[in-house]
Structures are given as structure tokens and as C-alpha cells.
Amino acid sequence: MAVNRALRMGRQAGACLLATAILLAGLVILTASAHGQETAGAVYVVHAEQSVESGLQSYLERAYAEAKEAKAERVILVLNTFGGRVDSAEAIGHLVRSSPVPTTAFVQGKAISAGTYIALNAKKLAMQPGSTIGAAAVVDGSGELIDNPKVVSMWREEMREAAALNGRDPEIAAAMVDPNAELKLDTIGKVKRQGDILTLTASEAVKVGYADYTADTLDDVMRQSGLEEREVVTVSPTFSEKLARFLMMPVVMTLLFIIGIAGIAIEFFIPGFGFPGILGTAAFGLYFFGHYVAGFAGMEDMMLFIIGIVLLVIEVFVPSFGILGLLGSGAIVAGIVMASPDIETAIVSLAVALVVSAVIVYLIAKRFKHRGIWNKLILRDRLTTEEGYVSNVNQTELVGRTGEAYTTLRPSGTAVIDGNRYDVVTSGDFIAAGAVVVVVKVEGTRIVVQRHSTGN
DSSP: OHHHHHHHHHHHHHHHHHHHHHHHHHHHHHHHHHHHHHHOOOEEEEEEOSOBSHHHHHHHHHHHHHHHHTTOSEEEEEEEEOOBOHHHHHHHHHHHHHOSSOEEEEEEEEEETHHHHHHHTSSEEEEOTTOEEEOOOOBOTTSOBOOOHHHHHHHHHHHHHHHHHTTOOHHHHHHTTOTTOOEEETTTTEEEOTTOOOEEEHHHHHHTTSSSEEOSSHHHHHHHTTOTTSOEEEEOOOHHHHHHHHHTSHHHHHHHHHHHHHHHHHHHHSTTOOHHHHHHHHHHHHHHHHHHHTTOOOHHHHHHHHHHHHHHHHHHHSOOTTHHHHHHHHHHHHHHHHHOSOHHHHHHHHHHHHHHHHHHHHHHHHHTGGGOGGGGTSOOOOOOTTTTOOSSOOOGGGTTOEEEESSOBSSEEEEEETTEEEEEEESSOOBOTTOEEEEEEEETTEEEEEEOTTOO
């Protein structure tokens, strides 16, 4: 009986221990699961559906910095672009591949040219059905193909390296850049011949191993990446970044320069309006604001520009034989150029603006010449009789009167007219003293006489 009781108690204790062990194991698993859910990072969706340029670069730098700080699990970079600047694409590509947060590029529509390079730097690549990738040949600003061997070679190797970095065929990347490359793609039954530039559709990209999968929507990308349960943080350009991108467009930048130069110059030369000066200052302010938001302009650039304006103002009132003017002009140009990510574009825009604004200032100055600052430097008052000024006695009434040469006129001398002596002069004749003369002309104090026809 005692033995049976002991056995029963042992079995009950064992069952309790087993239940306790199972319960503890379950708690550990639940705790670990809960901990895993608490520490799982969010997914940052970053939209890059615009031209590849310095404004996009600045925006993506901010987005990736936010994702890194938040310890995000992944960045989904939504691409839809026809390309853009090579230097900006290189910087963005480096940003994508060096980020501690892995990137999945999702091509919606197009990832052409520079967009292809950005996509190839991503760890994973998803493409929407109907989208395309490739056509990454180097072109100039007008869209003409650049066939410089050095440029083509450099960009081809950049593309090859980006492809190989994530296990993609580098020869396909080279065929997207180099018109002279030849490539046979048996997987999709396609041949890239010399003179062509390779472009792949979404299905073709999957077959040749360039895209990991196709996805209809962003949710589809999340599902196929196993991230459907993660928190989604969408990053889009702020109003300031959109405005900065607009202000940094070459055409807009040139227009700001024209307004800025013309407005300030008009205020200098034709003071009193006020509005041109305010408009010109605002134009330059917008230029520096755009480049500051984009991360290219610093306070030193703006200070250099302001110092240049101050030096020009001082030159107007304190002439320095042009030294202050040259220093001021140099400081203004240096401030503008240093704030720009592309020195060549800034110089060209500035040169065009100088010519156009010079024409505008000339036309305005001609129209309002009576208000120009030069009027304060030039004495324009005339001491005329009409204004009430009399510099000597008016003797025009002597014209036609006769008199007698008091002295010999050789050709100047003295004559007596109406009983008064006058200094007179002939037209070159010599007239003896005592001869009768007649006044033929009076010019100020100069009295011209000649021998009277009936005189001696």
C-alpha cells in the first residue's frame, strides 16, 4: 500500500514537472517571439520617381539616414525614371550599396539609363510587369549619344561592377551601355548586335537573373520579401525638397540670375523704385535656399555673396579705381559657383544672365534716365537768360548803329558809338582812327564792326 502510494505520488510529481517544463518552454518561446516582434525593424518605402539629379541625391541621403537611425529592416526604393546625371547616379548608387539597411529596388514603369545603375546597386530587384530596365548609354544634355571611348569605358565598368556586386551578369550590364558590345542571350532568345543598346522587359530581366521577381504592387513586393507584417514608413520629398529641386533646374536657375542681377543693378543705378531691389534680392535668396536645402550651399557661400554686394555698394560711393568693384564681382561669382553642384552649369547660366540682364538694365535706364544716379554726378543746370541769369550787359541793341573809330582798329581797338567808348573788333580789316564804322554783330561782349559804306 505504501509502495503504491509512493508510486502514485512519483507519477503525479513527474507529471507536474513535465507540465511545468512544457509551460516554461512555452513561455520562453512566446517571450522570444514577442521579443522578436518588438525588435523587428520597419520597412522604409522611398519613392524616387523623378529625374536623377542633385535634388534626388539630397532627398535620398535624408531618407537613408532616417532608415539607418530607425534601424529599419529594409528599404524598398520605388524607381520610375528615364535617367539623368551620371555623377548623381554614381553618388546614389554608392549610397544604396553602402547603406547598412539592405535595399530592394522596385521598378514601376522605367529604370532607364542612370536609373538602371541605381537599381543594380540594390540587393534585390523587383519589377512591375510591363516595366523596362536598361538603355544606359551615355548621352549629352541634348540626348545625343556620347561615343568618347574614355567616357563609355568608365561608365561600362561602373555598370559591370554594380551588376557583379549582387551576382548579376556583368556582360549584360555592359551591353546596356556600350553600342559596340555584342551579346547573345539564349535564355530569352535575344541577340544584342553592334550598334544597339540592350533593354530588358520585366519578364526578360527575371529570366536572365537581373530581376529577382515580378510584382504588381508594393504590397506584392512586401509579401514576396516576407515583410508583410512589418510596419511601413513611407518617405516622400518634403515641400522644401520639391521646391529646391525646382529651383535647381538650369532654366530656373538662369532666370533667377537674370532677375537678381537686373533687379539689384536697376536699384543701384536708378534708386527710388525699391521693388527691383527687393525682387533681385529675393531671386538670389531663392537660389541659395534651393542649394542649401539640397545640401550644396553653406553659410560661407552666402556670406561670400553678401560681401561681394557690400563691396560693390562701397565702390559706387567711394571710388577705388575699380579695385573694390573687381573684388566684389569676384566674390559674388565665387559665392554663386561654390553653391552649385555643377560649376560648368553655374558659369554658363551666369554668363547668359549677365548678357540678358545688361540689356534689361540698359532699356530701363534709357526709359528712366531722368532718375539715374548719374544725374547726381553731372551738373546739368544752364545759366541762360531764359532762366534769369545775366552774366554781362546785353548790347545787342548796338547792331546797326554807327560810330567813329577812336583808335586804329588792327583789327581790335576802341570805337565811340552814341557817345560811349566800346572795345570792338573788325572781321580782319584795318580801319584808321576817325573812320566811320557800323556795328554788324554782337556776340556776348564781342562787338564786331566794319567800315561804313558812306564813311571816310
